[in-house]
Amino acid sequence: MTVTTDLPGITTVLGISGWGVVSPYGLGADEFTAGLRAGRDVTVDAAELTDEPVPHPRAYALAGFRARDHLGRKGTSFLDRRTAFAVLACRQALADSDLVVDDDNRERVGVVLGTSVGSLQSTSDYSRDTHVQDKPYLVNPILFPNTVLNCAAGQAAIWHGLRGVNATLAGGGTATITALRYARTMLGRGRADALLVGAVEEYTPHMAWAGSPGSDGAPATAGGEGGAVFLVEDATAMRAAGRTPSAEIVAVDVAHTGAGMDVATALAGLVRRMLRDAGVAATDLARVLSCGAAEEERALDATVGRQADRSSVTGVAGDCPTAAGALQVAVLLAHHRRTPDDGSLSLIVAGSPDGTVGAALLRGTGHGSRNHR
């Protein structure tokens, strides 16, 4: 006998009070919003990023990015690229928000970051050193924490003095949605008051090769890097305090295909349930954003249909699923920042090659940025 329930679960609406973004379209919400609007080609020659061969000559990448140019010299020499992106995006999100973090609340403010494998350059180079140094143990102890997947979230907490819930979730293209769902649970269960949620990824030859379908001879696409971080709080609590979120995540969920591995069907089922529970019709959706996979498009064909205003984030993120997942949300927030009187609904979807599917519903509030408060 089984007990199956149809409970509401945690229904906390996430209010986004600020955000940061690291993208070749721009650093920070304002630059990124302007960059998207300009719509220029932001791909760079991969040779500007690495001397190694790469599967595709172009990349949606931050050529010339140096952590110390943005974070200062102190403490930046041992940050890997991914960690530097995370620390910077968190700093931008905090600066973009009206939330003041101080000794009264820093134990209630935390970080929840998505990843795929952490910094592959850090782990692979460390592994490499065990083979090429005179002795296999002659690795650099200072760099050891960089090999662990939670390095970026831990460093973001150190840099910004955030002692609340600190988590790292691995999920590649579904990592940001997974992180938002985790954050909703933490806020809904009263375990934190505010969380910096997002995902970042680095472009290195390691990641370009390991992540590219071109690694076995299939046509490669331009790589990518970057990501985004959103400061999320309980939207109801924000309003009670006289604050207005710049946007709200009204629903977010993650599911899996199970053994069947039919990503399109599982994602369609998730989207259908989400729209039904939120009382939202497909025609209510102003925008629908996917990460560009064929399975995602099939799920959208079956749910929101071809009439919906659909696009894919691949033209912003390149072939970089972890960054793409975060940039989906950033693209929507950029829209609301440009059009602050727009209270429209948007849907984002993502799927992983191993069966995880996720979706989220985002609503504008008419206050695209703190300038409108």
Next chain:
Amino acid sequence: MMNRRVVVTGLGPVSSIGTGIDVFAAALRAGRSGITPIASFDTTGFVTERAGEVHEFQPYDMVSRIDPAEWGRSSLFAAAAARLALTDAGALDVAAGSARVGVCMGTTSGESQVVERLTEHWLRDGYRPTPRSLARQMPAGRVAEAVSRELDLRGTTTTVSTACSASNYALGYAFDAIAAGDQDYMIVGGADSVCRWAHAGFYRLGALAAERCAPFDRDRAGVITAEGGVALFLESLDSAQARGARIYCEVLGYGLTCDAKHPTAPDAASVARCMRLAHRDAGIKPDEVDFICAHGTATPANDAAEYEAVREVFGDRLPPMSSVKSMLGHTMGAASGFSAVAAALALSSGFLAPTINHLTTDPAMPGLDVVPNRARPAQAQIVQVNGFAFGGNNAITILGRLA
């Protein structure tokens, strides 16, 4: 908000001291060591060459839906442990095809051996071509996805990568999900694999022991790197009672804190705060805790900070506090999951797992009872499970005997 009671009804360990809950429990009772000479990589040139490897792991015998050739070792550990836990819970029929069953698995380094093999390939042959079949196995998110695919589970599937406290994070997330009604059942735990780079890194940090892991001992020398997979099956108390399941223990609550101070050095004040959060969440007072399954890595710094924090929170009355790492070594992302299994056994089977390899309790730790060398018969009512990690990621869970 709805608040259901959450219980543990299935346990699945895949470890260097035994696979399956009966063998594992017997090994804990006997104080067996799983530390042996390293076989998974060539130790030539290393100064130390022992680890807690699961030599007997036969994934082809343990998983039935996923193809071991397509998955890394950590994912296979997770899938195998999860199948054991679900079987132990008598819940195979409950789970298959259900969207009400979620998965949350912890890992420190994900598929570290896959990254090592890719790195060796790149060193030898360059980047072009990079073997796709290997690269596909690399994402750490596959650790939880392997479980969902192996057992046909369709609920939320999450891999937590908060290093060596990741299993406790997973247990906490599952507790919240079931208590609040987001999911009805959760498989939680963790998995990691022994790898060269971690062995080298801990050595260079001065945190690697050569022979044995001796937590809280005056002469402790550090961790022994180790591996394995562990899973626990969680459901609501109502569900467990309705299907007549054997209940190991109840999950009473948990706490999370972040040091925000140093990437590797532990912070006793932050750990103490985590304990207080966990106690408050569980609705208990420190003097109700009968036993602590310590993080107990046996590095000088960890054990000193852990003792200091326990002293600060518990005062002069310290509960017995032992570390299963003395037997298993440091299984990284699986570590607090194995500790949670030891806690579940303390609550259900009436014994406290020992700290083996114990000669002299650190004289800087007065009043500490590490349950030295031999398991102790005792009926614990409430057990605290400590998990700490690089990145200052502290997670503490509280388990209780079902009242």
